[in-house]
């Protein structure tokens with residue numbers, strides 16, 4: 001069949017919406033509560049305009065950059081998103097291959113449907129591991145150790161999810177993890193058994209294991225169990241950016257979790273400037289949320305970001321065209 005020419009990543013979402021079961025599409029697309037922040041993540045980009053300067057020699061352009069000392073082909077990286085096998089049977093393996101082929105960094109979600117080790121087995125690549133802290137600290141140690149041994153280069157600690165955001169379409173659809181798909185990183189644990197026997201409760205069970213007492217002092221603990229740099233994912237204020245500095249974080253990801261956590265927080269592109277100012281160049285500041293075009297990337301860089309991450313575009317392109325789509 002003749003394929004429509006894809007000219008921007010938003011088009012992948014339209015095709016994915018037709019292709020995916022409603023429950024899966026809604027899980028990927030939805031935000032928390034009124035989805036005000038979800039709209040705003042995009043709208044805020046559209047309010048930022050350029051002041052273009054002319055007659056500058058642009059005959060040689062190099063968009064490659066360095067992130068935590070690693071050379072990558074472009075300042076665009078892959079954000080951690082859960083359960084990619086719902087999009088495509090190859091799941092995170094396809095994302096890993098496509099990201100390596102593109103010469104950039106993939107962040108693997110703790111809630112992946114391929115394991116840390118399976119992703120590492122796809123071949124060389126610069127990869128970060130997204131972590132949440134669970135009540136059972138042995139589980140955290142175990143995950144971190146596996147990420148280290150599999151050659152992952154950094155931990156992206158998600159700090160905006162002490163409990164899971166309320167995404168109403170998931171409630172309406174009675175979202176459950178489709179048969180045959182498991183949260184592979186937890187396989188072998190008791191909690192993995194629990195979600196196998198009680199599939200519908202899997203997400204809420206594991207998110208129920210999140211340690212809600214986790215606070216700044218515990219950042220020191222996390223740093224004490226790993227040699228990997230720890231990035232804080234989910235900072236939105238100057239105050240927290242200064243704490244991130246104080247507690248020795250290796251970098252900040254300005255993120256509102258793709259608007260899936262607390263609704264009525266600002267768009268990330270609106271929060272970026274105050275975070276950048278607060279760290280005074282002492283830490284790299286990254287951004288995710290609503291990045292869909294090269295001009296969005298440029299706006300983030302112009303406002304002081306060291307690079308951006310994309311979430312949903314990688315899921316929808318994976319759903320439409322697997323590894324080729326993501327690449």
Ligand code: FNR
Nearest residue numbers: 028079080081082109158257258289290310311312
């Ligand atoms: C996410 N995100 C996320 N973040 C995280 O730290 N751990 C996770 O497991 C997930 N899972 C997840 C699933 C889905 C379906 C989405 C859409 C998002 C948040 C993600 O890392 C990132 O912050 C946002 O996706 C960025 O916004 P955009 O690019 O999707 O607009």
